[in-house]
Amino acid sequence: MNRDQNEERRYTIRLCTRHEEFQSCIELQRSVWQFTDLDIIPLRAFVINLHSGGMTHGAFDEEGQLIGFSHALAAFDERRRPFYYSHMLAVEPSWRDMGVGLSLKLEQRETALKTKVPLIRWTFDPLQSRNANLNIRKLGVVIREYKVNYYGNSSTSALHRGLDTDRLFVEWWVGSERVNDILAGKKSERGEAVGTVKIPWDIEKVKALDNEQARSRQLATRAGFLEELARGNYCAGFETTPGLESRYLFYPDRHEEESERA
Ligand SMILES: CC(C)(COP(=O)(O)OP(=O)(O)OC[C@H]1O[C@@H](n2cnc3c(N)ncnc32)[C@H](O)[C@@H]1OP(=O)(O)O)[C@@H](O)C(=O)NCCC(=O)NCCS
Numbered sequence: 560m561n562r563d564q565n566e567e568r569r570y571t572i573r574l575c576t577r578h579e580e581f582q583s584c585i586e587l588q589r590s591v592w593q594f595t596d597l598d599i600i601p602l603r604a605f606v607i608n609l610h611s612g613g614m615t616h617g618a619f620d621e622e623g624q625l626i627g628f629s630h631a632l633a634a635f636d637e638r639r640r641p642f643y644y645s646h647m648l649a650v651e652p653s654w655r656d657m658g659v660g661l662s663l664k665l666e667q668r669e670t671a672l673k674t675k676v677p678l679i680r681w682t683f684d685p686l687q688s689r690n691a692n693l694n695i696r697k698l699g700v701v702i703r704e705y706k707v708n709y710y711g712n713s714s715t716s717a718l719h720r721g722l723d724t725d726r727l728f729v730e731w732w733v734g735s736e737r738v739n740d741i742l743a744g745k746k747s748e749r750g751e752a753v754g755t756v757k758i759p760w761d762i763e764k765v766k767a768l769d770n771e772q773a774r775s776r777q778l779a780t781r782a783g784f785l786e787e788l789a790r791g792n793y794c795a796g797f798e799t800t801p802g803l804e805s806r807y808l809f810y811p812d813r814h815e816e817e818s819e820r821a
Contacts, residue, residue: 568657570626572666575615581605583625584615591649592716600630600647608632614643616666618650618659626654629663631679643671645681660693665742668733677734682709682726685780686762686773688805694729695797695807699741701816702794702807704728705784721770722777727784727794732816737795747795754792754809756783760802783807 575581581602588599605615612633620626627650634644645667650659671679683690685705694700708723732738737747758780759765766773787794787809796808 568620568654570618570620570654570659570662572616572618572662575605575617575628576609578602578606580617580625581615584617584628584630587625587628587649587651588647590651595715598715605630614667614670616663618654618663620654626651627659627663629667631667631681634680636678641676642678642680643667643676645679648681655689661697664693664698664731668731668738671733677732679731679733680729681731682706682728685725685727685756685784685807686722686758686777688758688760688762688799691727691758691797691805691807692799694731695794697741698731699735699738699747700729700731701737702727702729703788703812705781705788707781721766722774725777725781730816735816737816749795749808749810752796752808752810754783754787754790756780756787756794756807756809758805758807760799760804 575584584605585599585602588594592598608615608630613631615628615630617625618627628647629645630647631643631645634642636642645664648660648663650663667679671677683694685691695702704727706726706728709726710724712723714724740747759776762773762776765776784794784807791812792809793812794807795810797805798808799805
């Protein structure tokens with residue numbers, strides 16, 4: 560598929576199947592997360608995943624260089640129903656904010672629709688406003704779970720340094736009316752939000768200036784999410800005031816998305 564978001568910057572997305580492509584995914588993991596080797600998904604895990612129902616998609620520039628990738632595993636929920644667990648999404652910094660991340664997720668959705676898997680799940684750091692914007696506002700995920708220090712404090716990534724690895728668990732009901740509406744550019748009507756949780760527009764800036772401040776934003780975000788979820792609300796909206804702050808929006812949870820797979 561060719562997506563020319565920007566005339567000079569064309570890229571193509573395809574399923575990765577070759578060792579060279581997986582090697583490029585390894586290099587991109589190194590540069591984006593600055594992981595040490597222990598935290599890198601190795602080549603053999605990519606190969607195994609390809610042969611066990613999972614998928615890795617790569618975005619390539621016109622020279623054939625990998626500029627982004629997504630990686631998802633085949634998984635079962637607690638009732639043995641299949642879903643995809645999307646474990647990684649990365650875009651090379653000079654290609655960000657051009658829709659590459661969105662295109663990679665849409666490719667995963669195509670596969671899920673084709674294979675009749677209704678749900679893709681993944682996690683992201685609640686303090687990352689760009690990720691929240693992509694996931695909630697552009698893709699239409701909903702959030703019903705907050706994981707405190709999900710990976711513990713052993714990560715070697717520069718993006719994780721100094722803070723607990725709290726994560727939001729997203730549900731992307733790929734064939735739902737809500738997701739279809741959002742992808743078609745229609746507003747998904749939920750009425751008035753009953754709760755909000757604020758985060759900084761750019762947490763990396765806060766971390767660079769004052770890690771204690773970043774830590775206190777993390778604790779406030781954690782407390783806010785846990786309180787809203789305990790009230791029976793779920794997160795299904797996100798709005799931003801660019802350069803200043805962003806807000807997660809909460810609504811009473813009527814389990815509409817889940818009913819689609821009953
Ligand atoms: C998260 C990531 C994959 C997004 O990729 P991307 O190609 O930049 O994503 P897109 O361009 O499709 O969407 C980004 C959106 O966020 C917006 N955005 C940028 N900075 C933002 C911010 N601070 N707050 C809110 N939105 C922001 C962009 O404007 C764009 O929205 P728009 O198209 O409506 O303008 C990329 O930033 C990345 O590789 N990050 C590091 C690794 C990571 O965190 N991976 C995900 C978790 S595993």
